Amino acid sequence: MGPSAPLSVRQNLAALCGSCAGSFRGLCHGLEEQDQHVLSDASSLIRLPARGAVFREGDRANAVFTLVDGAAKLLRTLPDGRQQIIGFRFPGDLIGYTARDRYPCDAELVCNATVCRIDRGKLEAMSRGCSGISHRLLELCAEDLATAQEQLAAMAQRSSEGRVAAFLLMLRDAARRNGASGTELALPMTRADIGDYLGLTIESVSRVFAGFRRAGLLQEPMRGTVRLLDMPEIESLASGGSAH
Amino acid sequence: MGPSAPLSVRQNLAALCGSCAGSFRGLCHGLEEQDQHVLSDASSLIRLPARGAVFREGDRANAVFTLVDGAAKLLRTLPDGRQQIIGFRFPGDLIGYTARDRYPCDAELVCNATVCRIDRGKLEAMSRGCSGISHRLLELCAEDLATAQEQLAAMAQRSSEGRVAAFLLMLRDAARRNGASGTELALPMTRADIGDYLGLTIESVSRVFAGFRRAGLLQEPMRGTVRLLDMPEIESLASGGSAH
DNA sequence: CGGGCATTTGAGAGTACTCAACCGATGTGG
DNA sequence: CCACATCGGTTGAGTACTCTCAAATGCCCG
Numbered sequence: 001m002g003p004s005a006p007l008s009v010r011q012n013l014a015a016l017c018g019s020c021a022g023s024f025r026g027l028c029h030g031l032e033e034q035d036q037h038v039l040s041d042a043s044s045l046i047r048l049p050a051r052g053a054v055f056r057e058g059d060r061a062n063a064v065f066t067l068v069d070g071a072a073k074l075l076r077t078l079p080d081g082r083q084q085i086i087g088f089r090f091p092g093d094l095i096g097y098t099a100r101d102r103y104p105c106d107a108e109l110v111c112n113a114t115v116c117r118i119d120r121g122k123l124e125a126m127s128r129g130c131s132g133i134s135h136r137l138l139e140l141c142a143e144d145l146a147t148a149q150e151q152l153a154a155m156a157q158r159s160s161e162g163r164v165a166a167f168l169l170m171l172r173d174a175a176r177r178n179g180a181s182g183t184e185l186a187l188p189m190t191r192a193d194i195g196d197y198l199g200l201t202i203e204s205v206s207r208v209f210a211g212f213r214r215a216g217l218l219q220e221p222m223r224g225t226v227r228l229l230d231m232p233e234i235e236s237l238a239s240g241g242s243a244h
Numbered sequence: 245m246g247p248s249a250p251l252s253v254r255q256n257l258a259a260l261c262g263s264c265a266g267s268f269r270g271l272c273h274g275l276e277e278q279d280q281h282v283l284s285d286a287s288s289l290i291r292l293p294a295r296g297a298v299f300r301e302g303d304r305a306n307a308v309f310t311l312v313d314g315a316a317k318l319l320r321t322l323p324d325g326r327q328q329i330i331g332f333r334f335p336g337d338l339i340g341y342t343a344r345d346r347y348p349c350d351a352e353l354v355c356n357a358t359v360c361r362i363d364r365g366k367l368e369a370m371s372r373g374c375s376g377i378s379h380r381l382l383e384l385c386a387e388d389l390a391t392a393q394e395q396l397a398a399m400a401q402r403s404s405e406g407r408v409a410a411f412l413l414m415l416r417d418a419a420r421r422n423g424a425s426g427t428e429l430a431l432p433m434t435r436a437d438i439g440d441y442l443g444l445t446i447e448s449v450s451r452v453f454a455g456f457r458r459a460g461l462l463q464e465p466m467r468g469t470v471r472l473l474d475m476p477e478i479e480s481l482a483s484g485g486s487a488h
Numbered sequence: 489c490g491g492g493c494a495t496t497t498g499a500g501a502g503t504a505c506t507c508a509a510c511c512g513a514t515g516t517g518g
Numbered sequence: 519c520c521a522c523a524t525c526g527g528t529t530g531a532g533t534a535c536t537c538t539c540a541a542a543t544g545c546c547c548g
Contacts, residue, residue: 076397078397082401084397084400086393086396086397099382099383099387100386134378134382135343138343138378138382139343141343142343145389145392148393148396149349149392151396152330152392152395152396152399153328155396155443156399156441156442156443159504160503190525190526191526191528199399199401200504200505201504201505201506202526202527203504203529204503204505206527206529207504209527209528223526239322403535403536404535404536434493434494434495436494445538446494447495447538448535448536448537450496451496453495453496454497467545
């Protein structure tokens with residue numbers, strides 16, 4: 001839908017090499033410099049607007065993406081029309097890597113964002129030649145698996161407060177990975193997104209946030225920003241807080 | 245803990261080649277015959293008793309396993325002592341494959357079982373030489389990821405009845421993969437296991453089963469067996485049944 | 489037969505959902 | 519420029535579902 005403006009390879013390379021920590025880190029981590037250059041040649045930067053789709057469930061998986069800037073959500077639309085958010089992705093994360101030939105879920109942006117598109121064919125050809133890349137892909141897949149299982153444990157046995165607390169900690173960890181402070185966080189997703197992610201209604205999410213504010217655990221200085229004030233308490237809610 | 249009796253390579257090979265569909269399928273699927281033989285040489289069959297551990301969270305990940313016979317559960321023990329069951333595994337499934345050097349969770353048997361132990365070093369050496377194996381590993385990892393995400397969607401937005409229905413369908417699919425009918429299923433796990441998997445209490449699981457029996461959706465002819473009678477209704481509960 | 493374990497069932501409590509109204513910010517058209 | 523619609527968020531009241539606690543049953547094993 002939105003305006004997508006592939007940049008030149010030259011700009012692209014500059015961007016990648018200049019900001020590897022923030023953009024390409026997910027895939028490049030631990031790779032030799034020359035491999036990184038090879039990857040750069042197979043990729044292009046694309047800007048997309050909020051609510052834009054990086055790809056849709058069922059599309060041919062012709063490319064993988066790394067998120068350079070912004071935030072994205074992965075989601076599946078359930079038969080009855082509701083949506084289940086599988087996870088959020090942040091700068092440096094790899095999106096759309098799959099062993100199948102079609103994407104298993106939608107990837108949608110929650111705010112204006114920049115993604116780096118990497119041709120899948122080229123990536124796979126490369127990974128045959130460079131065992132570093134293929135091992136890295138497997139590592140990332142295992143990482144995602146661990147995250148999903150973590151999330152599973154989180155969801156199944158936690159109260160609404162525990163879930164929101166765990167969500168905030170995930171957000172903090174993502175921010176830290178990208179060099180942010182960890183107390184002042186961007187919160188670009190809506191209450192509906194958070195609810196669809198945690199298996200709660202909009203109202204419940206809103207009530208938990210209100211409760212946290214009243215209890216002095218956090219502030220929301222402006223729309224789209226949270227400041228975590230009482231980290232120990234939030235951590236305690238996230239790990240101890242039982243639903244039973 | 246339990247008696248573990250490694251069998252000879254000769255027996256092992258025979259078992260593997262003779263029953264590839266039931267035991268080694270998960271890993272071997274799509275591999276050339278010679279690769280299968282190479283794998284067999286790096287592996288050994290082990291029998292373990294119910295409640296025995298295949299490995300524990302934090303153990304050095306020196307081996308991967310395929311389940312030949314029986315059923316296993318993957319679980320993490322939460323800080324407060326409760327346990328979250330990540331998933332169940334059935335004959336043909338690969339267990340304990342990870343990109344890290346320690347297992348991320350416990351693997352425990354729910355009944356007497358036979359597993360096939362494959363040395364990890366040998367497997368990785370092999371996968372460097374044989375791109376078929378490494379691609380297969382990635383595929384399996386992606387498969388697990390998809391399953392975990394599926395489960396996530398299931399857990400977050402379903403009622404207790406919906407969850408149990410989804411669990412039964414998972415069980416049915418596992419049985420079908422192993423050539424069983426799909427209506428008469430082994431149910432080796434306890435209500436507690438099911439509850440820890442679905443995020444429900446023992447009592448809730450029991451009540452849902454009782455309700456299903458009363459509604460004529462299933463029978464439990466004997467301990468450890470269910471017969472699914474009204475598949476359409478179960479499927480409808482699993483997909484439509486909302487918690488909200 | 490007795491002890492332990494898994495399961496079932498009942499009664500009451502608590503949590504999260506549903507429905508509904510309201511607020512504030514944003515954007516659009518008259 | 520202002521009325522108005524829209525959207526995201528908040529708050530309240532009542533309901534429904536699942537949990538907790540408790541007791542009873544059935545089963546397996548020594």
